[in-house]
Amino acid sequence: MNEWWGELSGMTQAFYGMAVFFSGFFLWQIIAAFAGLDGDAIDPDVLDDMGHSDVVESSQAFKILSSRSIITFFTLFSWMAALYTTRGVGLSQALLWSSLWGLVGMFVVAFIFYGMHRLAETGTKDLATAKGKMGTVYLNIPAEGFGEITVEVNGAVEHVKAKSMDGSELLTGTEVEIVQIMSQTLVGVVKLIRKGEK
Numbered sequence: 001m002n003e004w005w006g007e008l009s010g011m012t013q014a015f016y017g018m019a020v021f022f023s024g025f026f027l028w029q030i031i032a033a034f035a036g037l038d039g040d041a042i043d044p045d046v047l048d049d050m051g052h053s054d055v056v057e058s059s060q061a062f063k064i065l066s067s068r069s070i071i072t073f074f075t076l077f078s079w080m081a082a083l084y085t086t087r088g089v090g091l092s093q094a095l096l097w098s099s100l101w102g103l104v105g106m107f108v109v110a111f112i113f114y115g116m117h118r119l120a121e122t123g124t125k126d127l128a129t130a131k132g133k134m135g136t137v138y139l140n141i142p143a144e145g146f147g148e149i150t151v152e153v154n155g156a157v158e159h160v161k162a163k164s165m166d167g168s169e170l171l172t173g174t175e176v177e178i179v180q181i182m183s184q185t186l187v188g189v190v191k192l193i194r195k196g197e198k
Contacts, residue, residue: 008086015082022075029068068113069106077102127153127160127181134177134192135160141170141189149176149189161186 005013080101084094130153141147141164149162164170165179165188180188 011091012082012085015078015085018074018078019082022071022078025071026075029071066110069110072105072109073102075102076105127184127187129154130160130178130187131181132178134175135162135189137162137170137172137174137176140172143167143169146186149178149187151178151187162189163187165190 008016077098081094081098084097085091089097130151133151133153135149135151137147138150138159139148141149141162143164144167146161146163147170148159150157151160152158153160162176162178163182163186168191170176170189170191175192175194176189177192178187178189182188
């Protein structure tokens, strides 16, 4: 092993060092993604008040220049560069082919996680039809914050995150009307006023 390593050029040794370094980050990214610790994701709840959550969810679902895809690029690039130069391929040609491998890896990883994101959305409740429906507060909705309501969506009773649209606190058990669909997971509600009530 030492003899093999000693016969490598300094550039090839550097490529192998980079390959090992970025491989560690690559494995950590994969483990973190499946463990729910993905740092690339942005919580759409933070942006709900700005009305941009749907746009953010779509843009975050497919990102080429994310930390994950960049690490993928350098992992493949360094491994391929090390292997090409070990076989005696010229440096310029090795860099070209290694860059292509890295770019392919970036797109493949982006498509894989985009597909996972879309699968996660499959079967989720369709709130587009919930506007105008009546529900009941399940978890208190503070004046400036979020709570939860129960409402029938597509023939099934669902728990849905909700925000008070008139700034009033809505306590558990309060009947409400959905007046706005703010995102795939958030609705805007107001207290339901029945005839004869004030």
